[in-house]
Amino acid sequence: MRMIDAPSPNFDDRALPVSMVVLHYTGMQDAGSAIARLRDPAAKVSAHYVVDEDGSILKLVDESRRAWHAGRSWWRGIADVNSASVGIEIVNPGHEWGYRDFPEAQIAALIPLLADIKRRHGVGRGDIVGHSDVAPARKQDPGERFPWSRLAHHRLALPRPAFGLADPHWSDAGFLRALECFGYDIAAPEAAVIAFQRRFRPERVDGVIDRECRMLLLSLLLPKPRGAE
Numbered sequence: 001m002r003m004i005d006a007p008s009p010n011f012d013d014r015a016l017p018v019s020m021v022v023l024h025y026t027g028m029q030d031a032g033s034a035i036a037r038l039r040d041p042a043a044k045v046s047a048h049y050v051v052d053e054d055g056s057i058l059k060l061v062d063e064s065r066r067a068w069h070a071g072r073s074w075w076r077g078i079a080d081v082n083s084a085s086v087g088i089e090i091v092n093p094g095h096e097w098g099y100r101d102f103p104e105a106q107i108a109a110l111i112p113l114l115a116d117i118k119r120r121h122g123v124g125r126g127d128i129v130g131h132s133d134v135a136p137a138r139k140q141d142p143g144e145r146f147p148w149s150r151l152a153h154h155r156l157a158l159p160r161p162a163f164g165l166a167d168p169h170w171s172d173a174g175f176l177r178a179l180e181c182f183g184y185d186i187a188a189p190e191a192a193v194i195a196f197q198r199r200f201r202p203e204r205v206d207g208v209i210d211r212e213c214r215m216l217l218l219s220l221l222l223p224k225p226r227g228a229e
Contacts, residue, residue, distance in 0.1 A: 010046035020127035027094030055105035136195035137188035144202035161219030
C-alpha cells in the first residue's frame with residue numbers, strides 16, 4: 001500500500017476500543033479541498049485515512065487516537081462512534097457536486113487497507129458500515145454507487161442476501177424494530193429505511209418498506225455459520 005503521512009491536528013483520546021470501520025465519501029469538489037478541510041484546525045473534522053481516486057492513501061490520524069469523522073451517530077448501541085471506529089474518507093464529489101462511480105484504482109487500494117484494519121482490530125463484517133448507516137437522518141455517503149459487493153467478495157462487508165426466504169410479513173413497526181435490532185438508529189424511521197436500502201438495495205431507494213426489504217432484513221438477522229466473519 002502506498003501511504004502518505006499528512007497529519008491532521010483534529011483528534012483526541014479514544015474512550016472505546018476499535019470495533020467498527022466507517023466509510024465516507026469526501027463530498028467536496030476535489031481531493032485537495034477535502035484534504036485541506038480534514039487538516040484544518042478550524043474545521044474540527046478529520047479521518048484516519050483518505051483514499052484518493054488514483055489509489056494513493058493519506059494517513060491523517062493514528063488509529064490509536066479518536067478522529068472526528070462520524071459526528072452525531074449511533075450503531076448497535078454505540079453512541080460514541082468516533083471512539084469505536086476507524087474512519088476512512090474516499091475521495092468522491094458526492095451527491096452535491098456530481099456523484100460518480102468510484103475508480104478501480106481507488107477500490108483496489110481500499111481493499112487491502114480495509115483488510116489490514118479488519119484483521120488487526122478483529123472487526124466483524126457487519127461492523128464495516130457507511131456513514132449513512134450510522135447517521136441515517138443526516139448522511140447519505142458513501143452512497144448507492146459504492147461497490148459494497150466488491151468488499152463483500154473479500155469478506156470486508158456483508159453481502160446482499162440471496163432470496164429464497166419466506167416473507168416474514170412484519171408490519172412497518174415490526175420491520176423498524178427488526179432494523180433497530182440489526183444496528184440502525186430508527187429515531188427518523190424513513191431515513192433509517194432509506195439508509196438500509198442504499199446499503200442493501202441501491203437500485204431502488206424509496207423509503208418504502210416492501211416485501212423485498214423485509215426479506216433482505218430477515219436474511220441478515222438469521223444466525224451465521226461459525227467462522228462467517
